[in-house]
Amino acid sequence: MTSRSEPVVGVVRLARRAVSISGWLDRESVFSWLMMAPPLLFLAALVGYPFLYGILLSLQNRPVAHAGTFVGLKNFANDINDLIFWKVTFNTFLHTAAATLLKMVGGLALALAMNQQFPLKNLVRALLLLPFIVPTVLSTVAWMWILDPAFSVLNWFLIALGVPKPGPSWLGNPILAMASIIVINTWRGLPFYGITLLAGLQTVPPELYEAATIDGAGGWQRFRYVTLPLLQPIILIVTLFSVIFTFADFQLVYVLTHGGPQNATQLFATYAFDIAMASGQLGLGASVALATFPALALLILALTIYLRRG
C-alpha cells in the first residue's frame, strides 16, 4: 500500500507546486512587473541608455568614426562663447512663443466658429484637420513652392494687387523667413488646437450660458466669464504640448530654409543636427541638444504632473 501511495503523494505535491507557481504568477505585483518588463527594458535600452550616453558624449571631443576623448565641460564653454548658439537660443524662444500664441488665438477662434450647428460639420472638421495629419515634410515642400523666389503664387497675387515686382523674398530675407516658419508651423498645429478646444467647448453645459444671459451677460461676457474659465484646463494642456513640440521642431526648418539665411531661422534641433551630422562633431552637437534639456525638463515635469492618470 505504502509503495503505491508514494507516487500519488508526489503527484499531489507537483500539482500543489504548479498551483502555487500559477498562484504566484497571479499575484498583482508579479503579474504586473512580468507584463511590463519587456516594454520597460525596451525603453531603457533605446531611450534611457541613449539619454545617458548623450550626456557622456557632450563631455567628449568626439569626431564621427573616431574614439572620443574626455574634455569635461569644454563643449558647453564653447557653446557659451558661440554667438550663433545665442542666436539659436533667441530664435527658438521667439519661434516657440510666436507660434504658440498664434495657434492659441487662432485655435480658439476656429473652435468658436465650429461650435455652431451647420450642414456637413463633420466633413468640415475632417478637412480642417488635414494639415495636422499629412506628413509635415510633404506639406512643407508645398509651402516652399508657394514661397518660391521666382514662381511664388503668393507673390503673383501680391503683384496683381499692386505690390512692386518681384515681390517679397519670403525665404531670402531673415525676418520674412522666420515669419514664414512661424506661420507654417501655425498652419500645421492650429487644427490640433482648434479641434481639441472644440471638444472642450462641447462639454460646456448650455444652462450656464442661459443663466448668464438671464443675468444680462452679453456675448463677450459669456465668453469671458463662462467659456474661458471652463476651457482653461484644456487650454493649459494643449499649450504645454504645443510648446514642447514647437520648441523641438526640426523638419519644417530643415526642409524650408536649412536654418538660413545666415542662421536667421536656425533652431536648437537644426543647429545640433548641423554640428553633429553635417560637421561630424558628435560631442559638440550633443552639448547643443542637451542645452535644451533644463527648459524641456521643466515643461515635461509640469505637463506630466498635470496629466497624471492616477
Next chain:
Amino acid sequence: MVTGYSPVERAVRLWLPVGFFLLVALFPFYWMAVTSLKPNAELYNRHLMPLLVLHPTLKHYVDLLTQTSFLLWTWNTMIVAVLSTAISLVLGVMLAYPLARMRFAGAGLIAMTVAAIYLVPQPLLFIPLADLINRLDLGNTLSAVILTYPTMLVPFCAWLLLGYFKTVPKELEEAARIDGASRLQTMRRIFLPLCTPGFISAGIFAFTLSQNEFLYALIFLTKSSVRTVPVGVIAELIRGDVFYWGQLMAGALLGSIPVAIIYSFFVEHYVAGLTSGSVKG
C-alpha cells in the same frame, strides 16, 4: 445655445470664419494638385493665371513613378509604419494594462515615467541614437527605424490606451476571475477584445506618426533603396538647385494619400483620441 440669427449675421458669425479656415487649411493641397498636373511650359510661365491648369498632364506622375524610386520608398514606408505600429501596440498594451487595472507598488512612478518619456522630443536623443545604430551596424537598414520609431510610439500608445482602458467596466473581468481564469487569460480573452476602439485610435495615431517621421529616417537611411517617402522626396527629388516642382508636388500628393485614406476611414476614432488630451501637437 442662442439661435435665430438673421442670414447676414449667420454669414458673418459662421460662414466667414469657417470659410477662411477652410481656405487656408486646404490651399496648399490644392496648389500641390494643380502644380502636379501642369506641363512645364505652364508651370514656369509667370504671365499665366497660376490657379488653373490649361492643359492638364500626368507626365509628372509618370516620371515620378518610372524615373525615381518613389514606389520603393512607398513600400518601405508602409513596411516600417505597419511593423513599428504593431510593435508599439503590443508593447503599449503590456504597459497600459497593469497600470490601468493592477495595484502594485511603483505603479504611479511608472505611469509618470511613461508620460515623461512620451514627451521627450527626438532632438534630445538623435545624436547618441545615431552612434548606437552605427555600432549595432544597423545603418541603412529598415530595422534601424523599425526599432527606433517605437521609442516614441510605445509611450504614446501606452498613454492613450491607459486612458481608454480606464473607461472599460471591470465587471466582466471580475466575473472571469471568479470563474477561475488566470490574470493572463482574463486580459487576453475577456479584456482585450473589448478594447478594439482604443486599439484603432492608438493604431491610427502610431501609423500616421510613423509615416510622418523624418529626423531618424534622414539620419539612419542614406541609401535610396531603403529610404522612406519623406526622406526620399527631400533628398532625391530636390536635386541641387534645380527643382522638379511638378514631380515634387506629385510626390508630396501621392505620399499624403495613404495617411489621408486611413484617416478618412477612422476620423471619428482619430478625433476621439486627439481630444482625450493625450496627443502631441
